[in-house]
Amino acid sequence: MTDTIKEYQPARLPVIAIVGRPNVGKSTLFNRVVGKRKAIVGDRPGVTVDRLENECLIGERPVVLVDTGGIGEGAHDVMQPAIDAQVEAALEIADVVLFMVDAQAGATPIDSLIAEKLRKHHIPLLLVANKAEKPGSEIEFFSLGLGDPMAVSAAHGEGVRDFLSVLESLLPEFKDAYIGETEKNLIASVAVIGRPNVGKSTLINAWLRKQRMVVSDIAGTTRDAIDSSMPYNDGEIRLVDTAGQRKHGRISDIIEFVARVKAVQAFRRADVAVMLLDGAEGIVEQDMRLMQLALDEGCALVVAVNKLDLLDDEQWKYYAERLDFRMRGMSEIPVFRITANKGKGVKRLLDEAVRAAHRNAFEIGTGALNRWLADAQQTQHPPSDHGAVVRLKYASQTGTRPPAIKIFCNRSKGLKTSYKRYLEQSFRSSFDLTGVPVRFSFTAGKNPYQS
Secondary structure, X not given: OEEXXXXXXXXXXXXXXXXXXXXXXXXXXXXXXXXXXXXXXXOOOOOOOOOEEEEEEEOOEEEEEEEOOOOOOOOOHHHHHHHHHHHHHHHHXXXXXXXXXXXXXXXXXXXXXXXXXXXXXXXXXXXXXXXXXXXXXXXXXXXXOOXXXXXXXXXXXXXXXXXXXXXXXXXXXXXXXXXXXXXXXXXXXXXXXXXXXXXXXXXXXXXXXXXXOOOOOOOOOOOOOEEEEEEEOOEEEEEEEOOOOOOHHHXXXXXXXXXXXXXXXXXXXXXXXXXXXXXXXXXXXXXXXXXXXXXXOOOEEEEEEEOHHHOOHHHHHHHHHHHHXXXXXXXXXXXXXXXXXXXXXXXXXXXXHHHHHHHHOOOOOHHHHHHHHHHHHHXXXXXOEOOEOOOEEEEEXXXXXXXXXXXXXXXXXXXXXXXXXXXXXXXXXXXXXXXXXXXXXXXXXXXXXXX
C-alpha cells in the first residue's frame, strides 16, 4: 500500500502512557478507552510486560495510548529492571501520563515511590483511582501530592466519561508541518513466531537495532503481539513479535490461551511468518504445529535456526538432517542459520522474509495460468475416477495473500488427493513460490468464460 502526502504532513499524535504498580487495572482501562480487547487482562501481577500501543480517539482527538508493565512488585520481580526500562521508554515519548492506583487497596508505599518518580518527569499527569465503586474511596490518594484523583471503575465504565473529558483537556496541540511531497510505502508485514525463549524479541531488536522489546531468560516474557515499524529501502516494514507458543494441551491458564489467540490474529495480519527455532534444542512437534498454523492462516513461511554459535559443524549437520526430515510433508521452505544476539545472518533473513512476502502477493493472468494447467496435465495426467476420465478444464485466480486458484473440472469429487498435491507442487515450482501456501479449490462445471 502506498500513501502519498502532499504539501503538509499531519502533526504527530499526542502520546498517553498508562503507568502504575501491577494489577491496578491499567490494561482494563486501556481496553475500555480503545474500545476493544487489545491488551491481555488477568487477575495476577505481571501480565503486561511490553509496552502495548494503539491509536484511538479521546473525544474527537486522535491519540496514541500506551499500556505499560506494572512497576515495583509482583510475581516477576527478577524482570523488574526490564519492566522499569520499558516504562521509562514510554515516559520519554509521553505527552500525558495516566498514573493508576487501586482504590480498593488504598495508597501503598509503592504508589508513593512511583509518584516521586513521576514528579521528576514534569509531564502533564492525571491521577486515576480505579476500582472506585465505593464513594469516596479515592480521597486518601490526595496524600500523593499529584492533584485531584479521578474516581473510575474501568471494569464497569463508571466515571470513565468524566475522566475522558478531563484527559482531553490535557492533550497538547501539535501543528501540521510543510514537507513537500512524500510517499510512505508499507513493503511487508512480518510476524516472528516460535516457542518461548527461542530469541524472537532478540531477533526483532537486532533488526531494529534498539531495545524495543523486553528480552529475558524467563519463558513467556512476551504475551501480547507488539507491532514495530522500521525503514527498509524506500518504504517500511511492520514487525510483529508474537507471544511464545506452547502446545494446546499445556496451556493451563487463560493468559497463555489468549496469547495464542493473539498470535493467530497476528498471522492473519502478516504477509510472512519467520519461524524461529533454537539450534541448541531439538525439534519438537510443537515447532511443526506452529509452522503449519502459519501456513494455514495464509502466511508465507521462512525458517531460521537461532543460536548457531552453540553448535559445531557436526551438531549442525545432525540438526539440519532432523529438520529436513520433520519438514518432509511441507512444501519447500527456505531455512537460514543465524545468531540473533550477535546480529549474524539477520540481514539476509530479513531480506528473504521480504521476498517471501512479495511471493505471497503473487498474481497471474488467466492466459499464463491456463497454459500452466495444460502443461501440468500433459506432464502428469489426472488419474481416472473409477474408470471415468478426469479433465481439468479451466483455472482462474480468486485471491492473493495467499494465492488462491479455482479449477473447473468435470469430476471434482473424483480428483485424488495425491494429484491435488502434485498440482500445488507444480504451481509453486513453476512460479517460484518457495515457502508460500497455495489454496486450490476444485468445482464441477464448464468454463465460465465460454458462452
